[in-house]
Amino acid sequence: MxxxxxxxxxxxxxxxxxxxxxxxxxxxxxxxxxxxxxxxxxxxxxxxxxxxxxxxxxxxxxxxxxxxxxxxxxxxxxxxxxxxxxxxxxxxxxxxxxxxxxxxxxxxxxxxxxxxxxxxxxxxxxxEPLPPAPVDAAWPEWLADRIRAAWPDDAEAIFKASAEPPPMWLRVNRRKIPRALYAERLAEAGIAHHLSDDLADAIRLDTPLPVTALPGFEEGQVSVQDGSAQRLVDALELPREAKVLDACAAPGGKAAHLAERHPDVRQLAIDVDERRVRRMQEGFARLGLDIATGVADATSPASVPAEGGFDAIVIDAPCSATGIVRRQPDILLHRRADDIDALIGLQIRLLEASWSMLKPGGTLLYATCSILPEENGRNVADFIARHADAALQPLDARFGRDTGHGHQRLPGENGLDGFFYARLVKSA
Ligand SMILES: C[S@@+](CC[C@H](N)C(=O)[O-])C[C@H]1O[C@@H](n2cnc3c(N)ncnc32)[C@H](O)[C@@H]1O
The missing domain is CATH 1.10.940.10 (NusB-like)
Incomplete structure (x- = not known):
């Protein structure tokens, strides 16, 4: 061409x-x-x-x-x-x-x-050089105001990081190949990279590449996934053969990582979007993972095969995606203020329905790629206030800063996407 x-x-x-x-x-x-x-x-x-x-x-x-x-x-x-x-x-x-x-x-x-x-x-x-522009030039005013109100000391850094091209992170499928061996394959192919010190399966490439240029991609040795998304699996301590629901699973990155990390887990990965579920199934097939999947609405427990309940539920909720603007810059063109309220309503319904499917003693992991407190810590605080049997279980500093109601990673910190994590435990 x-x-x-x-x-x-x-x-x-x-x-x-x-x-x-x-x-x-x-x-x-x-x-x-x-x-x-x-x-x-x-x-x-x-x-x-x-x-x-x-x-x-x-x-x-x-x-x-x-x-x-x-x-x-x-x-x-x-x-x-x-x-x-x-x-x-x-x-x-x-x-x-x-x-x-x-x-x-x-x-x-x-x-x-x-x-x-x-x-x-x-x-x-x-x-001649192009004229400079304010760091928040690409942000709609209402959203830039919300970011400034939420993160007064970090807003500038957030706007700057959101305008930078993101690094490419790989997740090595430890069921197929140890990370050190895969790193050798990259070196042999002349692909410059760094092994993450604290993300056990992650490799960061010096320069992004098309996946077709990655050794072993078709054989399922590796996937593309930001380090913040890879962090999520570290928040789950699971009993052997735990029954786990990924309630918003497609296209399946986090469900696949969980299955690679915990081969004994019995996982059900559902999503409301049929087309995305098909993509997820193709991904699991490439990675050689046998994960049960289904098209279901996680806000409606009757549509989820949940007999006996789950030991753990992951809600990687639909959200404003304000933590990943550097990957999806069109978010800033399409997002409307009304969307945020609609998303918060959906997030609350997902939390409520999932809680009813969680076994006593079970863990619910709530995550978003948002940096807006109203989709994150505020949802968690309100949820705990409504449920006497819900308690927040602290995470450590690897998950970003402690907001008091979950941990927030801001975009660009340690080269990572913006992400929020909260772990709730249901009293036995
Ligand atoms: C942030 S994405 C999930 C990404 C996925 N966890 C991964 O790691 O690849 C949110 C997903 O929630 C799904 N979703 C939205 N509403 C839902 C509902 N009511 N029930 C189940 N899934 C829903 C969307 O279709 C979308 O695929």
Whole structure:
């Protein structure tokens, strides 16, 4: 595929996400398979991600450089210029590749009359640095205000970390290969990496790679999973052959890790979304894990096969995803203030229903990738106030800072995603 075509595809994805309210994940999953060369796929993904992180700055630059910058009605042209700027500014690609291929993409898309404009803007960006922007430029005001109110001393660091490309973390499947041996395979393949000191299955790559470039990926030796998500399994001390429910399991990363760590556990992994359950089943098959799965609504215990109850339940709850903006920058475009209240309602229903399926003496692990206290510690505090048989069991500093009602990891700390963990025990 030509360089111009890949820029065109990147601009189309960006246009759909920026101007037509589409989800980044959905657009990438439909566009990327059309590119046979993994290098093209990596370029499209990196350019779109960079443009989404920096679009506020790029819009400022265009307003300063042009008397009438292209508006949302010429969203594709605007997106193509942003893709060009992202290659120069964030990705530091060689100027000829960035400019020529993007200008050619303008021609290919039937915009030969605008190719000169694209060329002039990109060449200007090569000559002068783009104007700086406030660290929270990409955040909607209501959400930036909530972050500042929740984390007055850390807000700046949170905004900065959320605009950085995240590192790539791997989870080695200890049922297939010891971590040290897998690290040797990486070294043999010339893939620079670091073994995490305190995450037993984790390896951090120096440079992100497509999964197809990872040795042993197809054979299930390894998965891609952030260190914060890998931390969750350390919060569960399970009796032998414990019966465990993962109530919000798809696409299955945490359920798979639990099964890799505790082969004797009898786990049921459910999710309300049938398509995501199918993806989860494919993942378990690749990893060689035999985990019972089901499509079920965890807010409705009648729909969950829970005879006798569970020794442990994991709720990795749907949430604002404010801790993983660096991985999903479109969260900042699509999230509305009303969504947060709806999510909190769902989180409370998940907690209540799960409690009724938990055996006395059992453990409930509540986790989110949110950094908003109203989805995290406040839910936990209110839950404990409503349930005399619920007690918070402390976790240690590896889970981040103690909020008094669970532990919070903020995005970027130790290279990790933002994540919240609370462990509740039901009195016997
Ligand atoms: C944060 S994701 C879970 C990620 C997963 N634990 C992993 O590690 O791969 C939240 C999931 O909750 C699911 N979900 C939302 N409402 C649900 C419900 N009422 N019952 C079960 N699952 C639900 C969503 O479909 C989504 O897959």
């Amino acid at each position: 030509s360089g111009a075509n890949t820029r065109m595809i990147a601009a189309n994805v960006l246009d759909a996400v920026l101007h037509r309210g589409r989800s980044l994940k959905a657009e990438l999953s439909s566009a990327l398979p059309r590119l046979p060369d993994p290098r093209d796929r990596a370029l499209v993904e990196a350019a779109v991600m960079a443009a989404l992180r920096e679009h506020g700055r790029y819009a400022d630059a265009l307003s300063q450089w042009m008397s009438r910058p292209p508006g949302a009605r010429d969203g594709l042209l605007r997106s193509l210029i942003y893709i060009g700027l992202a290659q120069i500014d964030a990705m530091k690609l060689p100027p000829h590749a960035a400019v020529d291929a993007t200008v050619e993409a303008a021609r290919l898309s039937g915009r030969a009359h605008q190719a000169g404009l694209v060329n002039a803007l990109l060449r200007r960006a090569l000559r």
